[in-house]
Amino acid sequence: MKLILYSWGCNTDNILKKNLLRLGHEVFVYSRKCDHYTRDLTFAQELINLIHECDALGVISYDYFPIISMVCKTTGIRYYSWVYDSPHYTLFAKAASYECNRIGCFDGELSERLNGLGIDTVIHLPLGVEWPDLSAACDDRYACDVSFVGSLYTGDHDYYDSCLKDAELKRKADECVRKQCFEYEKDHIGGFLRDDTGNPDTPLINEIKDILDANGLILGDEYIEDIEYIFNSSFLEKKVTVEERRRLLNSVAGIGCDFRLYTGSKLSDEPLLEKYGKGYVDYHKVMPQVFNKSRINLNITLRSIKTGIPLRALDIMGCGGFLLSNYQRELDENFENGKELVLFYSLEDCIEKVSYYLAHEDERRKIAAAGRKSVRERFDHVKQLETLLDMTDGFKSVCE
Numbered sequence: 001m002k003l004i005l006y007s008w009g010c011n012t013d014n015i016l017k018k019n020l021l022r023l024g025h026e027v028f029v030y031s032r033k034c035d036h037y038t039r040d041l042t043f044a045q046e047l048i049n050l051i052h053e054c055d056a057l058g059v060i061s062y063d064y065f066p067i068i069s070m071v072c073k074t075t076g077i078r079y080y081s082w083v084y085d086s087p088h089y090t091l092f093a094k095a096a097s098y099e100c101n102r103i104g105c106f107d108g109e110l111s112e113r114l115n116g117l118g119i120d121t122v123i124h125l126p127l128g129v130e131w132p133d134l135s136a137a138c139d140d141r142y143a144c145d146v147s148f149v150g151s152l153y154t155g156d157h158d159y160y161d162s163c164l165k166d167a168e169l170k171r172k173a174d175e176c177v178r179k180q181c182f183e184y185e186k187d188h189i190g191g192f193l194r195d196d197t198g199n200p201d202t203p204l205i206n207e208i209k210d211i212l213d214a215n216g217l218i219l220g221d222e223y224i225e226d227i228e229y230i231f232n233s234s235f236l237e238k239k240v241t242v243e244e245r246r247r248l249l250n251s252v253a254g255i256g257c258d259f260r261l262y263t264g265s266k267l268s269d270e271p272l273l274e275k276y277g278k279g280y281v282d283y284h285k286v287m288p289q290v291f292n293k294s295r296i297n298l299n300i301t302l303r304s305i306k307t308g309i310p311l312r313a314l315d316i317m318g319c320g321g322f323l324l325s326n327y328q329r330e331l332d333e334n335f336e337n338g339k340e341l342v343l344f345y346s347l348e349d350c351i352e353k354v355s356y357y358l359a360h361e362d363e364r365r366k367i368a369a370a371g372r373k374s375v376r377e378r379f380d381h382v383k384q385l386e387t388l389l390d391m392t393d394g395f396k397s398v399c400e
Contacts, residue, residue, distance in 0.1 A: 001389075002054055003080075004047070006061040006068060007031040011283040012311075015130050016062065016082075019382050023389075028054045037090050038066050038222045047071050064103055066093035066222070072100040082388055084127050086110060086305045087233035092224045097121060104388045107308030108330060117224055123391055126330065127311050128384030129318035129375060132288040139289050145257040145358055147294035148249055149287060150312065152265035152273075153242050160239040163211050169204075173236065180240045180303070181247070182346050184327040189236045189303075193228050237303035244326075244347075245300050249273055251351055252298070257358060262290060291321035295364065296357055298350075299325035309334065314379055317341065317371040322364050324353060334378070340371040 003025050007013040020027045030050055034043050047059070048071055058078035059068050063085055072079040073095075083091065083105040090096075091110070096103065096119045104125030105111045111124040164170045172192075179188040193208060195201045208231050212218050217230055253259050253272050261267075262281045267274035281287050291297055297316040307329040316323045323341040325331060337343045342357065344350035357364045 001058060002026045002028070002056045004028045004030050004050060004054065004056045004059045006047075006059060006065065008034065008061070008063075008065075010062045012062065012130075014284075015381060016060070016385070019385050020060070022382060023386065028056065030059075034065060034067060036067070038070070038093065038095070040067055043067060044071050048075060051075050051077065063088060064090050064093075064096065066090055066095040069093075069095040069098045069101055073098045076100075078102060080104075080388055082125065082127075082385075083107075084311050086302065086308070087229070089219060089223070089230065091119070091122065092117075092219065092226055092229070094222055094224060102388065102391045104391070105308075106311075107305055109306035110308070113229070117226070119224075125384065125388060125391075126309055126334075126379060127314055128379050128381035129311070129314045130381050131376060132319055140293065142260075142286070142289045142293040144260045144294050146252055146296045146298060146354060147260040147262065147290055148245075148252075148298040148300070149262040149281060149290060150245070150300070152245055152249075152263055152267070152270075153238060154265045154269070157234075159215060159217075160235045160242075163215055164235070166207070169207065173239075176236060177239050177243060180236070181243050182326075184345060189232050189240070190228075192232065192236060233304035240303045241300070244303075246270065246273075248298075248300060248347055248350060251347060252354060255351065255355065257354070260290070260294070262287075287315070288319045291316045291319035294321060295361075296324050296354060297321045299323060301326055301328050309379075313341075314375055317368075317375040318379075320368055320372045322357065322368040323371060324350065324357070326350075335371065335374060339367060340374045342367065 003020060005017055005027050007029050017027055030047060032043055032046060034040055044067055056077060058080055059072055060080040061068065062082050064081040064083055069079050079101050081103045083103065086107055091114055101121035103122045105122050106125065106127045108124045111122050114122045164173055176188050176192055193201055193205050205227055209227055212230055217234060249261060250272055253276050259276050260278050261273055261276045262278050264280040267277045281290055299310060299313045301310050309330045313323055313325055313331060325341060325343055327343045327345050332343060335341050342353055344353055
């Protein structure tokens with residue numbers, strides 16, 4: 001099949017192209033920046049022209065772009081989208097309901113939420129990983145006891161601290177964040193914008209709506225309005241993630257092990273973390289070595305990922321690394337805890353397990369090997385990509 005790959009700068013675009021070719025598809029790359037998700041007419045016209053020039057039968061991309069749906073609806077071809085980001089507001093575009101779409105979303109709960117809103121073009125599809133050549137992961141500069149690769153979400157788009165000015169609203173939000181930190185069994189955030197009976201708290205929602213509008217977070221008439229999703233993910237869930245990562249990483253750094261923090265985030269306000277900060281690492285060349293050479297790799301999931309398996313967790317196991325992750329429902333459902341990975345359920349539990357597995361090398365190695373085998377068998381990138389391209393259940397054909 002002739003496919004146009006929309007490449008927007010994602011780390012794994014080259015992997016997607018390589019595996020499309022491996023599956024026998026003819027691939028044409030379109031890499032122009034999209035300046036507006038629904039109204040970039042130049043983008044749309046160039047893509048339409050390319051579709052006709054290539055006689056393409058579909059467009060494919062990581063993450064979902066409504067304007068591509070519009071183009072594919074107009075030209076009568078498929079749009080295959082594989083979502084790996086959360087939050088992902090464009091999924092709430094009305095264009096997501098177009099019959100031309102086949103959208104695979106890695107987060108099961110988000111998929112269900114969208115289906116409940118009538119967007120039945122979305123199907124739950126976990127991510128897939130490549131298999132790096134581990135013979136290249138031999139640089140002992142990256143050998144350490146514990147590492148974490150990821151953002152601390154400091155700096156840009158700090159809506160929580162910069163936008164919640166009302167004292168009572170801030171007090172309520174702070175209490176919600178406090179309760180949710182390292183709590184994985186109860187959802188304290190989901191009811192924030194609801195009253196004691198579980199109904200929408202209209203005065204509070206209107207207040208939040210004004211805050212979102214002032215910060216350009218109201219999506220507009222081309223989207224299905226979901227104030228709860230936008231506020232919870234941009235404000236509360238992000239703040240919980242910031243606090244969990246800051247507190248847990250400081251705790252790990254404080255136990256005296258060889259700890260490495262690979263992040264592009266500023267660490268000037270965190271003197272202990274700044275001591276261990278190693279900067280950003282290249283996804284393709286360095287990150288596999290970090291994962292393979294670290295005795296323990298931490299995963300602290302972004303809280304707006306409700307149930308899904310983060311790509312980082314799969315990458316760690318795919319590189320033969322030992323994964324110690326916070327409890328995440330789909331990780332627990334798809335892997336055997338204590339045999340293929342290890343889950344923690346609180347900050348204290350994480351620190352105890354770090355100490356335990358640093359002292360039990362053989363057990364740690366067995367878990368890492370079993371995790372890599374399991375990921376390779378069930379989350380291979382090519383197999384997951386085939387599933388995306390073969391999706392039929394729940395979709396109406398635009399080609400018949």
